[in-house]
Amino acid sequence: MSKSAAIKVQGWCPTVWAPMQAQDGWIVRVRPHCASISAQQWTVLAELSLSCAHPEIEMTRLGNVQLRGVSQAQLPLVHSRLVEAQLVPADADADQAPAVHCTPFYQRADLTHALALLLSQAVITQLSPNALKSQGVQALPSKFGLAVDDAQRRMRGIAADISVWVTADERYGLALGEQSGWYAFDGASEVVAAALAVALWFAKERTAIAPMPTPTFTRLRQLLPLRALNLPCLQRAEFKAGCMVAGAAALPGRLKQAGRVIGVPMGRISAAALLEAVKAMSPQTEVRVTPWRSLFCEDEAIAAQFSSPAHWITEASDSRLRVSACAGAPQCTQALLAARELALMLAPHVPTQAHVHVSGCAKCCALSPEATAVLIATEAPAGDSGQALLNLSWPNLPRQPFSQISTQALRQEPSHISTLIHDLHIRNPR
Structure with a gap:
C-alpha cells in the first residue's frame, strides 16, 4: 500500500x-x-x-x-x-483535563490573568476525566480546548471551542466555536460558570448522538448546528451580534x-x-x-538575549515568516519529503504578501492560518524517478490542485515559487 x-x-x-x-x-x-x-x-x-x-x-x-x-x-x-x-x-x-490556552499579553494580577487562573483551576476540578466520570459522563476529547483572550481578541484565529476574555469596558465575553456572536457577562465567576456549563453540555450531547467508543464529535462547532444550546446561563447573558474576524498574528x-x-x-x-x-x-x-x-x-x-539571527526572528520583515511546514520526513513516517527544509529553501523567494505552507502528505498538518498557498507532497507515478511531486493548492481547497511541480525541479530553481504563487492568486476562486 x-x-x-x-x-x-x-x-x-x-x-x-x-x-x-x-x-x-x-x-x-x-x-x-x-x-x-x-x-x-x-x-x-x-x-x-x-x-x-x-x-x-x-x-x-x-x-x-x-x-x-x-x-x-x-x-x-x-x-x-x-x-x-x-x-x-x-x-x-489534571494533565488530561481540557487545555486552557491563554493570551501572553497580560500583566500579572490584572483581570485577564485572574480570569485565566480562575478558568484553569475550574477546568481541572470540574472537567477532568475523573470529574466527568463522577457524573456519569465520558471524558472530553483531547482536541477540545478553551482560550482566554485579551480585549483585542488577537487569539480569534486559534482553534478554541470556547473563548472567554475581558472586554474593553471590563465586562466579560464568551464566544462559542466559530460563531460570530458572543455573550456578555458582568463578572468573572459568571463567565467561567457559563464556559463550564457549555463544556459539560457538549460532553453529554456528543455521546448522546454518537455513543462511545465512536467519537464522531470532537469539536463544539460540529455539534452546535445539530443541537439547540438552551442553557439558562446563556439565556440570562446579554447576547451581542458581531462579525467574526480572524485575529491578526x-x-x-x-x-x-x-x-x-x-x-x-x-x-x-x-x-x-x-x-x-x-x-x-x-x-x-x-x-x-x-x-x-x-x-x-x-x-x-x-x-535582547534573543539576538542570534540564525536562531531567532526579531523583525517582521524576515522571509522565514512567509513559510510554514509540517514535521515532514524523517520525523513523520507518512511524509514524502523533508517539508521544513524545503520551506526554508523557498522562503527568500516567496512574495512579501504571500505565505506558503509545505505539507509532506495530504493531511496538511500544522497548516498556518496565514497561508495563502499550500504545497502538498504526493507520490510520483510508477516508473518515475521516485521524487515526490508537489501539488500547489489554495489553503481552503487543498484537494483541488491548481498546478503541479516535481520536488527536484523546485529545488533546482526555488525562485520559480514566486511565479507559481502569482498564477495561483490570479485564479483565486474565493
Whole structure:
C-alpha cells in the first residue's frame, strides 16, 4: 500500500502523561500554565531536549511546546523532571483535563490573568476525566480546548471551542466555536460558570448522538448546528451580534503597549541557543509562549538575549515568516519529503504578501492560518524517478490542485515559487 493511500489522522493530542508515539520516538507535549514559562523551566526543557530528545523544542499553533524523539527508556526521566519543574501537573487526571490556552499579553494580577487562573483551576476540578466520570459522563476529547483572550481578541484565529476574555469596558465575553456572536457577562465567576456549563453540555450531547467508543464529535462547532444550546446561563447573558474576524498574528518586533515578540524559525527552538539565551536571566524571569509559534518578553533587556539571527526572528520583515511546514520526513513516517527544509529553501523567494505552507502528505498538518498557498507532497507515478511531486493548492481547497511541480525541479530553481504563487492568486476562486 502506498503512503498516500495509508494516510492516518491522529484523533487526539499528546500530553506528558499521555505521550504520542511517532516514527522518530515519543512526542511529549507541555501546555504552559497561563502561557508562562520561567527561565528555570526553559533550562529544564532545553537540557531534556539535548539529552533525551531531538535538540530542538517544537512550538505548536496553540501555544504549546513539545519534545520530540524521546526514547521509551528515557520517558520516565523526562516525565519526572517535567513534573519536578512544575511544567505539568503531578497527576494524570489534571494533565488530561481540557487545555486552557491563554493570551501572553497580560500583566500579572490584572483581570485577564485572574480570569485565566480562575478558568484553569475550574477546568481541572470540574472537567477532568475523573470529574466527568463522577457524573456519569465520558471524558472530553483531547482536541477540545478553551482560550482566554485579551480585549483585542488577537487569539480569534486559534482553534478554541470556547473563548472567554475581558472586554474593553471590563465586562466579560464568551464566544462559542466559530460563531460570530458572543455573550456578555458582568463578572468573572459568571463567565467561567457559563464556559463550564457549555463544556459539560457538549460532553453529554456528543455521546448522546454518537455513543462511545465512536467519537464522531470532537469539536463544539460540529455539534452546535445539530443541537439547540438552551442553557439558562446563556439565556440570562446579554447576547451581542458581531462579525467574526480572524485575529491578526502578533509579528516579531516591539509591541505598541510594551514588550517584544521573538519569532522562532519554523517553530523550532534550538535547545543550545535557548540555553545560551536564558543563562543570564534570573530563574523566575518569564518568557511567555504565543499561539503564533513565537516568544513574548515583557522586558526589552530580556528580549535582547534573543539576538542570534540564525536562531531567532526579531523583525517582521524576515522571509522565514512567509513559510510554514509540517514535521515532514524523517520525523513523520507518512511524509514524502523533508517539508521544513524545503520551506526554508523557498522562503527568500516567496512574495512579501504571500505565505506558503509545505505539507509532506495530504493531511496538511500544522497548516498556518496565514497561508495563502499550500504545497502538498504526493507520490510520483510508477516508473518515475521516485521524487515526490508537489501539488500547489489554495489553503481552503487543498484537494483541488491548481498546478503541479516535481520536488527536484523546485529545488533546482526555488525562485520559480514566486511565479507559481502569482498564477495561483490570479485564479483565486474565493
